[in-house]
Amino acid sequence: MIFSYDLLINAVVSGILIGGFYAAVSSGITLSFGILDIVNIAHPAFIILGSYVAYIVNATLGLDPILTAIVMMPAFYVLGAGIYQVYYVSFEKRGQESLRGLAFFFGLLFITEVTLVLYFGVDYRYVDAPYIGPTLHFGMLDVPLRILVPFLVSLLLIAALELILTRTFIGRAIMAVAQDQLALRLMAIDPIRIKRIAFGISIATASLAGAFLIIIQPVEPSVGREYIGRVFAICVLGGMGSLPGTLIAAMLIGIVESLTSTFYGPSWAPAVSFGFLLLTLAFRPAGLLGR
Amino acid sequence: MRTPLFVLIWLVIGGVLFAVSVALGNDYVFFAGYVVLQYVVLGTAWNILGGYCGYVNFGSAAFFALGAYSTVAIYKFYPLPIPLLLPISAVVSGVVGFGMGYLTLRLRGAFFAIATLALAVVLETLVVNWDYVGGSRGAYIIRPEEIEPIGNYIRYLFLIMLLLAIGAITVARLIERSRLGYGFATIRDDELAAEASGVPTLRLKLTATTISGALMGMAGAPFPYYIGYLQPSSTFGLDYAVNSIAMPLIGGTTSWVGPLIGALLLGSMQQIATVTISSAVNLLIVGCVLVAFVIVAPNGIIGMVHTYLQRKPDDFVGRRRVDADLPGAVP
Numbered sequence: 001m002i003f004s005y006d007l008l009i010n011a012v013v014s015g016i017l018i019g020g021f022y023a024a025v026s027s028g029i030t031l032s033f034g035i036l037d038i039v040n041i042a043h044p045a046f047i048i049l050g051s052y053v054a055y056i057v058n059a060t061l062g063l064d065p066i067l068t069a070i071v072m073m074p075a076f077y078v079l080g081a082g083i084y085q086v087y088y089v090s091f092e093k094r095g096q097e098s099l100r101g102l103a104f105f106f107g108l109l110f111i112t113e114v115t116l117v118l119y120f121g122v123d124y125r126y127v128d129a130p131y132i133g134p135t136l137h138f139g140m141l142d143v144p145l146r147i148l149v150p151f152l153v154s155l156l157l158i159a160a161l162e163l164i165l166t167r168t169f170i171g172r173a174i175m176a177v178a179q180d181q182l183a184l185r186l187m188a189i190d191p192i193r194i195k196r197i198a199f200g201i202s203i204a205t206a207s208l209a210g211a212f213l214i215i216i217q218p219v220e221p222s223v224g225r226e227y228i229g230r231v232f233a234i235c236v237l238g239g240m241g242s243l244p245g246t247l248i249a250a251m252l253i254g255i256v257e258s259l260t261s262t263f264y265g266p267s268w269a270p271a272v273s274f275g276f277l278l279l280t281l282a283f284r285p286a287g288l289l290g291r
Numbered sequence: 292m293r294t295p296l297f298v299l300i301w302l303v304i305g306g307v308l309f310a311v312s313v314a315l316g317n318d319y320v321f322f323a324g325y326v327v328l329q330y331v332v333l334g335t336a337w338n339i340l341g342g343y344c345g346y347v348n349f350g351s352a353a354f355f356a357l358g359a360y361s362t363v364a365i366y367k368f369y370p371l372p373i374p375l376l377l378p379i380s381a382v383v384s385g386v387v388g389f390g391m392g393y394l395t396l397r398l399r400g401a402f403f404a405i406a407t408l409a410l411a412v413v414l415e416t417l418v419v420n421w422d423y424v425g426g427s428r429g430a431y432i433i434r435p436e437e438i439e440p441i442g443n444y445i446r447y448l449f450l451i452m453l454l455l456a457i458g459a460i461t462v463a464r465l466i467e468r469s470r471l472g473y474g475f476a477t478i479r480d481d482e483l484a485a486e487a488s489g490v491p492t493l494r495l496k497l498t499a500t501t502i503s504g505a506l507m508g509m510a511g512a513p514f515p516y517y518i519g520y521l522q523p524s525s526t527f528g529l530d531y532a533v534n535s536i537a538m539p540l541i542g543g544t545t546s547w548v549g550p551l552i553g554a555l556l557l558g559s560m561q562q563i564a565t566v567t568i569s570s571a572v573n574l575l576i577v578g579c580v581l582v583a584f585v586i587v588a589p590n591g592i593i594g595m596v597h598t599y600l601q602r603k604p605d606d607f608v609g610r611r612r613v614d615a616d617l618p619g620a621v622p
Contacts, residue, residue, distance in 0.1 A: 090585070
């Protein structure tokens with residue numbers, strides 16, 4: 001195998017950029033699984049849903065996918081809040097979240113995927129935007145805009161989420177509900193309402209992450225499955241519920257995946273995150289920035 | 292009912308089923324019946340970990356495919372008869388189940404579920420990159436036309452799956468009534484309390500994962516001979532995972548009867564729907580039925596029957612439930 005520095009540097013840089021995108025994809029899981037303890041394995045399906053919404057609007061009205069995603073965020077928020085309500089009434093209240101709640105989300109994942117297959121088929125779909133195509137060149141470094149733009153907006157998303165969580169009343173209430181529901185109730189705050197809001201926000205991020213996904217690569221309904229291992233690996237590695245941890249873990253996994261696909265071939269990349277997940281669980285279950 | 296009698300009764304039922312299928316004279320009955328029986332094994336296997344211990348395994352497809360690909364790997368080297376392939380596949384899937392369980396079961400249950408979900412993706416990656424078993428192109432297995440003394444090969448496969456299904460429900464029933472089963476139930480009801488009372492929870496969970504994985508692997512072992520052409524993306528498909536979860540949850544998870552009812556019902560419904568409607572629509576139906584059942588009827592069909600009969604749910608199959616509220620009930 002020929003080893004070259006440009007290949008290495010390009011792989012690392014594209015790993016960091018993709019890592020930023022992974023952080024946006026995982027931020028929803030960090031909120032729902034990390035903070036609220038809801039094992040939402042259907043999250044990747046909502047991301048794919050976001051991709052298809054961006055695709056439909058882009059194909060019919062020609063609107064920018066990221067703009068579409070931001071406009072659609074309230075709708076995804078309402079969807080998320082509704083799903084949490086069903087989840088709460090049917091499973092959390094009855095104390096059955098561990099077995100039947102998981103099966104519920106698995107069913108949602110499956111229904112979303114099969115419905116998308118029935119409507120759109122298994123063809124790869126893609127969007128048009130001015131930043132898809134051009135590539136910036138810095139010396140030997142190539143930076144495609146289609147990855148740079150999602151990366152930058154992802155960083156904004158993570159920063160906004162972190163600000164909401166640490167600076168606003170609702171955000172602090174969300175952090176509090178993770179620690180002690182009873183104490184929250186004693187402060188005359190309804191923990192279920194706070195969790196509903198938090199879960200709504202987590203699904204709202206899927207709208208944006210879906211738009212990034214379809215900007216970066218063509219999407220078909222089962223693409224989401226590759227992200228299940230990845231997002232949970234990032235969430236666990238980042239320390240369950242820490243957004244800065246999620247960002248660092250996402251970049252780490254992005255870099256290792258990028259190096260793997262550059263030097264061993266892209267077909268091996270999906271195994272990387274699983275390896276990380278198992279190693280983290282075996283050696284440091286608290287993650288990098290564990291609370 | 293003693294176990295030998297139980298097995299005898301099922302062998303008689305199985306024999307009658309086989310005789311009736313032969314009498315119908317249409318080989319399609321065997322093709323369809325094989326799939327339904329395969330789901331009986333998969334559902335029962337899933338239930339040993341999921342229903343008895345309360346740990347969700349989303350990787351049924353991975354364990355099933357491991358069994359199927361063990362057969363392919365051996366076939367390429369030297370084609371062994373299927374009865375010899377079954378234990379080999381059981382060992383391969385059992386060992387993988389044990390290893391996964393050892394790494395993830397010491398932590399909260401959710402981690403195990405996530406890891407099993409990712410396992411299917413990773414094993415698929417491995418198989419796609421492994422040219423010896425066909426890689427992404429898939430592998431052909433030439434099915435012999437006839438076999439002595441049964442005749443048509445599909446009947447032979449059907450018979451193997453029938454015996455495997457009887458074996459699986461016997462194992463499930465044995466576990467239910469043994470110390471092992473009571474141990475599993477303590478984990479399901481309150482793992483912390485079980486651990487505190489000296490139940491070796493990790494060892495029991497690993498036992499359940501290994502048995503469950505091994506049975507799934509055995510269900511997969513004859514599959515290449517059934518399908519003739521094995522392809523990674525369909526063998527690792529989500530349909531196996533969703534079906535083996537949906538069937539026990541729809542039937543009822545606390546006893547061996549649940550997965551059996553669920554598999555017979557959902558399996559035959561799917562066979563009919565695949566022929567009359569389309570296979571994508573029937574998968575959608577399975578997903579919707581699963582979600583509807585976990586929300587509306589959490590104890591499955593068995594639970595519904597019990598509510599209807601106004602009896603305590605767990606008396607029906609002679610299974611004692613270890614209830615956290617009743618300290619005296621611990622066996």
